[in-house]
Amino acid sequence: MKARLACADSFDLHFQRERGRLRFKALVCGLLTAAAIGCAALPTRAQDKAAKNAPVETVAPEEKPAPYDDRLARLSEIMGAVHYLRNLCVAGGEPEWRDAIQKLIDSETANEPKRKARMIAAYNRGYRSFASVYTTCTPAAATAEENYRNEGATLAVEIASRFGN
Incomplete structure (x- = not known):
């Protein structure tokens, strides 16, 4: 009987050791799984932080040419030429031509930098x-x-009467 108890105690001790090893293995597996899941999430978090810190790219609205853009560019070119010639031939000069085209460009091309650049280029070409x-x-x-x-003057009247409000 004593031998049986010794055998049972030995088996019980062996079983407890195995159970402890299994618990330890389960704990290690759980920790490794959690670590793997956590590591897999790290690049995503880093990318999220990078995305938050990255400058936001704004897409400019597509610039659609107005039906009178060619005439307006020609008017701008004419005003550049007149501005140069008036300042050449009038003793005091006349800055109002430059001011007038600046107001026209600002009102026509408020949020359209490409149209604005084309009108300024036409003015400079005329000048x-x-x-x-x-x-x-x-x-x-x-x-x-x-x-x-x-x-x-003819072109301005035509643009205003044909395309004006």
Whole structure:
């Protein structure tokens, strides 16, 4: 009987050791699983932080050309030419041509940088085209200025009457 108890105690002790090992293994497996899940989530969190810190890219609204953009660019070019010629031929100069085109550009192209750049380029093209030819006021420069003013007035009336409110 004593042998049986010793055998049972030995078995019980062996069983307890095995149970302890199994619990330890289960605990280690659980910790490893939790660590693996936690590590898998880390890159996502890092990406989330990077996304939060990254600058937000705003998409500019698509610029649709107005049906009168070509005429408006021509008017801008004419105003550039007239501005140069008037300042060349009038003693005190006339800054109102430059101010007028600036107001027109600002009102027409408020949130459209590409349209604004095209209108400014047209104005500068008109200004520079005469700056490269005339350095003093000549009768031809005065005639050109008058012709451009007439064309500009006609074009402004046409744009306003055809496309205005």
